[in-house]
Amino acid sequence: MAAKKQKVFFISDSTGITIESLGQSLFAQFPDTEFVKTVFPFVSDAQEVQRVIASISAVMEAEPAPPIVFTSLADKSLLELFLAHDIAVLDIFSTFIPQLESRLGTKAKHAVGETHGVGSPLKYVQRIEALDFTLNHDDGTKIIDLANADIVLTGVSRSGKTPTCLYLAMHYNLKAANYPLVDADFESPALPRAIAGVQDRVFGLTLSPRQLHKIRQERRPGSRYASLEQCEYEVHRAEAIFRATRLPYLDSTSISIEEIATTILQRLKLRARPTDSQLPASTSQ
Amino acid sequence: MAAKKQKVFFISDSTGITIESLGQSLFAQFPDTEFVKTVFPFVSDAQEVQRVIASISAVMEAEPAPPIVFTSLADKSLLELFLAHDIAVLDIFSTFIPQLESRLGTKAKHAVGETHGVGSPLKYVQRIEALDFTLNHDDGTKIIDLANADIVLTGVSRSGKTPTCLYLAMHYNLKAANYPLVDADFESPALPRAIAGVQDRVFGLTLSPRQLHKIRQERRPGSRYASLEQCEYEVHRAEAIFRATRLPYLDSTSISIEEIATTILQRLKLRARPTDSQLPASTSQ
Numbered sequence: 001m002a003a004k005k006q007k008v009f010f011i012s013d014s015t016g017i018t019i020e021s022l023g024q025s026l027f028a029q030f031p032d033t034e035f036v037k038t039v040f041p042f043v044s045d046a047q048e049v050q051r052v053i054a055s056i057s058a059v060m061e062a063e064p065a066p067p068i069v070f071t072s073l074a075d076k077s078l079l080e081l082f083l084a085h086d087i088a089v090l091d092i093f094s095t096f097i098p099q100l101e102s103r104l105g106t107k108a109k110h111a112v113g114e115t116h117g118v119g120s121p122l123k124y125v126q127r128i129e130a131l132d133f134t135l136n137h138d139d140g141t142k143i144i145d146l147a148n149a150d151i152v153l154t155g156v157s158r159s160g161k162t163p164t165c166l167y168l169a170m171h172y173n174l175k176a177a178n179y180p181l182v183d184a185d186f187e188s189p190a191l192p193r194a195i196a197g198v199q200d201r202v203f204g205l206t207l208s209p210r211q212l213h214k215i216r217q218e219r220r221p222g223s224r225y226a227s228l229e230q231c232e233y234e235v236h237r238a239e240a241i242f243r244a245t246r247l248p249y250l251d252s253t254s255i256s257i258e259e260i261a262t263t264i265l266q267r268l269k270l271r272a273r274p275t276d277s278q279l280p281a282s283t284s285q
Numbered sequence: 286m287a288a289k290k291q292k293v294f295f296i297s298d299s300t301g302i303t304i305e306s307l308g309q310s311l312f313a314q315f316p317d318t319e320f321v322k323t324v325f326p327f328v329s330d331a332q333e334v335q336r337v338i339a340s341i342s343a344v345m346e347a348e349p350a351p352p353i354v355f356t357s358l359a360d361k362s363l364l365e366l367f368l369a370h371d372i373a374v375l376d377i378f379s380t381f382i383p384q385l386e387s388r389l390g391t392k393a394k395h396a397v398g399e400t401h402g403v404g405s406p407l408k409y410v411q412r413i414e415a416l417d418f419t420l421n422h423d424d425g426t427k428i429i430d431l432a433n434a435d436i437v438l439t440g441v442s443r444s445g446k447t448p449t450c451l452y453l454a455m456h457y458n459l460k461a462a463n464y465p466l467v468d469a470d471f472e473s474p475a476l477p478r479a480i481a482g483v484q485d486r487v488f489g490l491t492l493s494p495r496q497l498h499k500i501r502q503e504r505r506p507g508s509r510y511a512s513l514e515q516c517e518y519e520v521h522r523a524e525a526i527f528r529a530t531r532l533p534y535l536d537s538t539s540i541s542i543e544e545i546a547t548t549i550l551q552r553l554k555l556r557a558r559p560t561d562s563q564l565p566a567s568t569s570q
Binding site: 004006014015016017018021022024025026027029030031032033041042066068072074090092093095096097099100103104106108109110111125127128129131135138162163166167170214215218257258259261262263266 | 289291299300301302303306307309310311312314315316317318326327351353357359375377378380381382384385388389391393394395396410412413414416420423447448451452455499500503542543544546547548551
């Protein structure tokens, strides 16, 4: 396992989510180092910066390797406070903003926390509506409204439908419904009638029977539901349905919810519904 | 409104979520430009890159302003294909990896899609468990297990509790429960008994009565529930309870779910439960 420890600080005038995500992408390329992370969100004035600098200075005195400091501060004068303390920072604003200014032929406004806010309450409402729809269509019981779904995920119980639907609703404003395949559905290789009518919006999820067994064991240890035999039966029957009906489907065994969601959007050629959320909202063409 | 349109491409060997989020932070500093975004995720070989280059070249021929291209490709040889076509890219890997290599005294492994995967199935299960807990504690009806909650959000109906709980579960692996304040709770300025026992983990959400009225109108137009008068009453009573019980609380009227979640973690000094998800997992100290 990782032997070398490296302290990392993320300092943002907003949530810090973007730079922490950036850091994680980069750190994955250094598997022999263990990165110990601290995030300081909402750092927006000199007093806050001085508090952060005190924390960093304490680490610099205590440890041989200086900490790595990522910042995304729109206000240049705050950035200068770090430099005055000989703290080298990796700053995404000063790295990319000058290049964008030159490409766009216009000056950045350097306003703090510009990724903040919900902007238009109407668009906020749209995001909540997508989440509500998904929460109300989570177990296949209320199927009356499936015609209004942007996407319907199907698969055996615990194949990752619910978290993926919630992710699609939260990040892409999509009305994502969830239709679980149960024993009665396995008697025929056809799609269950409830979702056959909207097949162009249906996507299948599968996973390895062994992984399914592991997940179900956590939930109901020792049950027939969790047995490897039952998991193998359900997965094989579900995949037979996907193949027989030419349904697009994905094996979720070893990929993340983020990847499952992105892949589904790509394969169904779906785009996000408009939102002004600070999280990624558009998708591939 | 924004007049000038600028096409932007995001090209990633993974989901593209990180660079798109980075782009959105940067673009917010240029409010006079409308950025028209296209994401190409999972671009991992030369053939895929050539397909992307064809799309970009088509835009370059059709429009006076060249598109802005953000990339995060671990494989340098793929990056060189863009340069061979005179396409200037803003690449987060070639920007930051050399600096990290020099700071860490070690070479990056330049492996594709290293942010992929769920890694340990156990940690994946933990994330799903947090989501399950949150889904099962979404309406205050099943309160028996509140002692196991990492955090309990309270406030009037439609104050943002559910999306914030789901965000805390999905991104920080926290068991986030939700206790709505209803008319019966407003008779006393005390916290409802069900949550008084775990007050150290309870956080209040409030919002402007006018915004609440707007949100409820979308849901049940013309109802007493949605009336401005009822919204004013509930918000004032809820805030009175928060003040009387010295509960930390936040006005969610004009901030995003991401900001609400980050602020709550900071104020309750909560940290994320361990996860190997590619999304931000740690939080402020």
